[in-house]
Amino acid sequence: MLDGGPAAFEPFVQEYGPHIYRTVFAVLRSRQDAEDVMQEALLQIYRSLPNYRHNGLKTWLTRIAVNKAIDYKRYKSRRPEQAADFGQREQAAGMETEAGAPPPEEELLEKEQRSRIRERLKELPGNYREVLTAYYIDEKSYEQIAGETGLEAKSVESRLYRARKWMRRHFRKEDFE
Known part of the structure; x- marks a missing residue:
């Protein structure tokens, strides 16, 4: 093209x-x-x-x-x-739908994508997987993650940064689509 x-x-x-x-x-x-x-x-x-x-x-x-x-x-x-x-x-x-939810086919697509993402997250080193899951999947704040893991909020932020960097080196965007 x-x-x-x-x-x-x-x-x-x-x-x-x-x-x-x-x-x-x-x-x-x-x-x-x-x-x-x-x-x-x-x-x-x-x-x-x-x-x-x-x-x-x-x-x-x-x-x-x-x-x-x-x-x-x-x-x-x-x-x-x-x-x-x-x-x-x-x-x-x-x-x-009646409750204002998205159509079932859209929900299915989103569910499949979440499943692919969860599978790929299993490939991450454990310390990165924990903070990424808590931050992006469970939608917790740095402070909440720090309280649950015993880390400082700055350490959570650092791990998220390193996890994203690790993902950029090891994954392609197309892997999640």
Whole structure:
């Protein structure tokens, strides 16, 4: 696609479109908005290809998609009447369950991703695994982790930093998708 022109764009969309959609959906939590923003992100990517530095294509694509989604979310927050109207239309269309939960297929995708992440976490050294799980999975603060592990909060912060560094050296982002 980088030098294939418009004809190479369709296979590119087929290969990376689902990843971009999942990325955008994770930020927006709305199918319709995610589809719209995905289209805009794909156009932005296509227009930005001459500036691509051939360094981490999927990371570059993800960054553009996330930025587009964040921009859209900011836009929606500035126009709350449209956001409220959209929520009513989505519920009327049956896009959410009674309790306002995401559709079952989205829950299944998230569950599968969490399972893959947990499997990969087992490969981490024990001291890193403990703080990463507590911080990212259990969503605990540095202070809570320090209290449970007997470490100082600064030590928890250091371990998280080293764990992230270890993961960057040993894992690829694609391993978690």
